[in-house]
Amino acid sequence: MSSLFPALAADPDDTRPALRFGERSLTYGGLRAAAAALAPRIAGAARVAVWATPSAETAVAVVAALLAGVPAVPLNPRTGERELTHILTDSEPDLVLAAPGDDLPAPLARLPRVEVRLHARAGDRTAGAERPMDTTATGPVGGAAAGGALPDAGEDPEAPALIVYTSGTTGPPKGAVLPRRALAASLDALADAWAWTADDVLVHALPLFHVHGLVLGVLGPLRRGGSVRHLGRFTAEGVARELADGGTVLFGVPTMYHRLAEAIGTDEALVKALAAARLLVSGSAALPLPVHERITAATGRRVVERYGMTETLMNTSVRVGEGPHRPGSVGTPLQDVALRLVRDDGTPITAYDGETIGEVQVRGPNLFSGYLNRPDATAAAFDGDWFRTGDMAVRDADGSLRLVGRRATDxxxxxxxxxxxxxxxxxxxxxxxxxxxxxxxxxxxxxxxxxxxxxxxxxxxxxxxxxxxxxxxxxxxxxxxxxxxxxxxxxxxxxxxxxxxxxxxxx
The missing domain is CATH 3.30.300.30 (ANL, C-terminal domain)
Structure with a gap:
């Protein structure tokens, strides 16, 4: 089976919680059964699109694709028709995976559709749980479902796992090809930095078409053998409820933490829940210092920042238990990640003075394979074997990084x-x-x-x-x-x- 998810190779009747989306949940046994039934239906496809709603079906679809060794293309359900058409034309998926009842837009109508239906096992709670799993396809796809046996995706670390499209700020979105090697390297490096284990229960409300919510927020807990609780829609009340009910880790973006910082003045339950969490993590953009300070003052806890991007997954992070609280720092390079700052002319900056600004360049096993169908863009993104992030930063005396913005806009x-x-x-x-x-x-x-x-x-x-x-x-x-x-x-x-x-x- 896939070495990405060792926990799925255990007991087929494993009743440990794996996924919870609102009132719907799947145990590891239930996830294994659902993925094992779906994977043979898509085996042999060149690529599959996943209509990435914040649902258990999205998680099952991506896990099944990874088990089958088929690259998955997560699609943002809010993408406009023009951009969606570009992504489909560029990635050429053989079929689309979606939950029953999902209303797919016109550009997806030409693709065979495989509906991901969940069924109940011991410990699972799913809508329509009395119905068996049904992966109904409207067109020719792989073989029949195989009664619970997990497929073998092979062990090629360079095999594509996901194709995640960038935001397209300087032109049409580009598909970043993320190999299995990059997923494993980043998730294991974060486990090392954060002491992330099977005992952790992750709470978040991030979208599942992006590396933050999907790779870190869903695949991360599953690789560790832990569990994830997705709120569906972010609310301070939801965060407080789930953290108070056994959640140990919270993932969020600065907008979410800003709202939490505003709510803690009048919500004592939220203060207690945040204070009791093992780890609070912010990413995807810099967390403003005033938000750091308000949360720490109210809860005694600091928010840990990490730094990554679609093409590199994770580059740096503040480590759990590392030194004094330093808001604004995104930490030091993760295990096996090399990082340097360079001047406009490409000359490396050797000063760790907290003042000299340079562009961040990285190399390591966390890097993508390249942009799909864009060898020109891939070549332009590298300085030798160093990836040009386009992010500007300074390095402090201890080697930690502080970002100051994007080269193009900041x-x-x-x-x-x-x-x-x-x-x-x-x-x-x-x-x-x-x-x-x-x-x-x-x-x-x-x-x-x-x-x-x-x-x-x-x-x-x-x-x-x-x-x-x-x-x-x-x-x-x-x-x-x-x-x-x-x-x-x-x-x-x-x-x-x-x-x-x-x-x-x-x-």
Missing amino acids: LIKSGGFKIGAGEVENVLLAHPGVREAAVTGEPDADLGERVVAWVVPADPTAPPPPGDLADHVAAQLAPHKRPRAVRYLEALPRNDMGKVVKRALHG
């Missing part, structure tokens, strides 16, 4: 200085009159670029004056980093992962 060159948008955003967020903030650069005849702050006021009827915000930044950082323009918004534009979409910000 590195502002003003008056001969390099300014990271992230550090200015953190200072703005510490101002009592600011609820949300984003920083961009725009052309300036004198400076080359000038710093522009986009601010959501804490009180929309009385926004802080631009001069006050500029003085606040100048006092905390340096005069050349102050915003030269401040623009007020009702809300910042964000994507499904909660990241600010800076290309949507313009004067």
Whole structure:
């Protein structure tokens, strides 16, 4: 069987909890049975698309594909028709896996559909549990279901496991081919950094079409032999309930932690639940310092940050039990990951001074194989065997990394200085009159670029004056980093992962 999930090779009647989505749950025995029934139906396919709703069916579909050795292409159900058509044309899946009742859009109509139906075993709770598993296909696919036997996907570490499409910020989305080797390496490195074991119960509400929610949030617990509880929709009440009921680890993005930080002032149950959790992890974007501080002050717990991206999975993380609390740090390189910072001309930066900004480049077993059908883009993404992340950072004396933003949107060159948008955003967020903030650069005849702050006021009827915000930044950082323009918004534009979409910000 697949070495990705050793726990599935154990007792077929294993009643340990594996997955829970709301009121529906599957034990390891139930997951094994469902995946073993589905895998032969898709065996032999070149690729399969997965309609990645936040459901147990999505998890079963991806696990079955991995067991069958068939690359899975997770599809965001909120993707527009034009982008979805591009992804399907580029990846050419042989069929689509979806839950019964899922209303699939027109671009998927041409594909044979395999419906993933769950059935109950001891300890499982599923809707329609009295019905047997049914993987009804509308077109020709692999062989018949094999009564509970797990298929052997082979042990080629370079075999493609997932094809995850990037956000397409500079053109049509590209399919990052993630080999089995990368999944195993990143998940094992995180287990080492976080002391992640089969005893952990992970709570999250992340989407399942992205590496954060799918690879880390579902495949991670299953590789460890632990369990995952997916909230379906994020709420502070849901987090408090699940952590109080045996949850040990929480995964979230900064938007989620921001909402938790706002709720803890009036929700004592949430404070107790967060304080009792073994591990709080934030990722996908930098967590603002004020959010760190509010959660730590209320609960005594720090939020651990890690750093990764679709093409590299996980690069760095703060390690459990590592040193004093240092908000803003995304930690040190994970096991077997090499990392360096380089200047614009590609020269490596050797200073660990916390000041010198460079582009992050990485290499290691966590890297993707390349972009599907895009050898040109794959070649451009590498400097020799180093992957160019496009992220800008500084390294502190202990080797830990602090990100300051993306090279394309967050590195502002003003008056001969390099300014990271992230550090200015953190200072703005510490101002009592600011609820949300984003920083961009725009052309300036004198400076080359000038710093522009986009601010959501804490009180929309009385926004802080631009001069006050500029003085606040100048006092905390340096005069050349102050915003030269401040623009007020009702809300910042964000994507499904909660990241600010800076290309949507313009004067």
